[in-house]
Amino acid sequence: METEIIINPSQEVFEEIVKWSGETEDWAFQLGDYDFWRNNFDQLWFFTLFEKESKNLIGSVSLARWDSDGEKPLYSIACYYILPEYRGGSYGRIIFDKAMQIVGNDNVTLSGVTNMVEKYSKFYGFDKIAPYFHVYTTIKLADLSIPSDLSDLYETKNWKNVDSGLLNEYDLTICSRKRQNIQNAWFNLKNTFTKVAFEKSTGKIVGYSTIRIVERNKLSVAPLYADNLKVASRLFADILNEIPNLQNFKSVSLLYPGANQDGLKLAQLFLQESKFRRLLQVPIYSRISSITKPKSFLSFRLCSSICLNFAISEIFTYSLKILNKLNYLP
Numbered sequence: 001m002e003t004e005i006i007i008n009p010s011q012e013v014f015e016e017i018v019k020w021s022g023e024t025e026d027w028a029f030q031l032g033d034y035d036f037w038r039n040n041f042d043q044l045w046f047f048t049l050f051e052k053e054s055k056n057l058i059g060s061v062s063l064a065r066w067d068s069d070g071e072k073p074l075y076s077i078a079c080y081y082i083l084p085e086y087r088g089g090s091y092g093r094i095i096f097d098k099a100m101q102i103v104g105n106d107n108v109t110l111s112g113v114t115n116m117v118e119k120y121s122k123f124y125g126f127d128k129i130a131p132y133f134h135v136y137t138t139i140k141l142a143d144l145s146i147p148s149d150l151s152d153l154y155e156t157k158n159w160k161n162v163d164s165g166l167l168n169e170y171d172l173t174i175c176s177r178k179r180q181n182i183q184n185a186w187f188n189l190k191n192t193f194t195k196v197a198f199e200k201s202t203g204k205i206v207g208y209s210t211i212r213i214v215e216r217n218k219l220s221v222a223p224l225y226a227d228n229l230k231v232a233s234r235l236f237a238d239i240l241n242e243i244p245n246l247q248n249f250k251s252v253s254l255l256y257p258g259a260n261q262d263g264l265k266l267a268q269l270f271l272q273e274s275k276f277r278r279l280l281q282v283p284i285y286s287r288i289s290s291i292t293k294p295k296s297f298l299s300f301r302l303c304s305s306i307c308l309n310f311a312i313s314e315i316f317t318y319s320l321k322i323l324n325k326l327n328y329l330p
Contacts, residue, residue, distance in 0.1 A: 007046065007048075017060050040182050044064050046060065068177045077099055077109070135257075137263065139252050141251060156196060156234060170205040187210065207232065219243070
């Protein structure tokens with residue numbers, strides 16, 4: 001079968017990928033994400049593969065480049081998706097190879113499903129693998145219970161009412177690259193709610209978080225940074241309380257490093273007690289009131305030193321995340 005590659009296709013093609021990946025993989029996108037990628041990274045290549053004769057969509061992979069003063073470019077691969085009927089036919093390699101030709105010998109990172117670890121390492125050199133999985137946890141809104149006993153040591157403010165310089169200083173404790181422009185664009189996306197947490201006694205920033213309304217009537221936490229579990233709980237609760245018609249949504253999901261046990265603790269704090277007991281009694285892959293399962297690994301092909309100690313690079317999910325904080329990924 002003859003195929004053809006189209007780079008940076010129409011919005012309609014992106015929406016078809018969103019539809020299919022949501023149905024088969026439960027991926028969480030907003031339809032405006034494509035414009036966000038194009039407008040806020042230094043360059044974007046969204047490779048899409050089609051049957052040449054029928055024009056049927058086969059799959060996609062995105063490659064973004066993020067430049068920083070005095071450093072080599074950092075690339076990120078994402079949205080690597082092949083429609084189910086085309087899997088196993090090596091179609092994915094056609095577009096993945098194109099992306100890697102652009103990367104050359106520069107640094108590149110990706111998040112991928114666990115059964116692809118060996119293939120990414122063997123064919124493309126992604127052998128710098130984080131020593132943990134990411135965990136995907138979903139709470140059905142029908143089972144959500146926002147705690148009433150939150151710590152009064154902390155308060156939150158809408159990000160627009162926060163000194164941008166102070167927020168940027170805090171973010172530099174998480175990411176070694178300045179990303180204020182990317183942050184502002186992310187916070188300004190439609191149907192996006194962002195708050196910043198402060199310690200009342202000192203006025204010090206101790207965290208920030210965003211929750212997005214995504215396709216399939218769901219909510220996605222993307223990201224959540226907090227200095228401790230009490231801060232994370234305050235942020236999560238205050239943003240949820242700000243979302244109009246909260247109970248009309250199907251679920252809210254978090255993606256966080258499995259090495260950080262506070263991710264699961266946060267989800268448990270927001271579950272009704274009866275549902276929490278049921279959750280503890282079922283296998284980890286069961287789909288009941290809430291779902292908690294390993295979802296992805298993080299892998300690098302690191303060609304020069306760009307990261308701080310204990311940091312990982314992942315620019316589609318807000319880049320360098322330090323593991324001594326509560327880092328809940330999109």
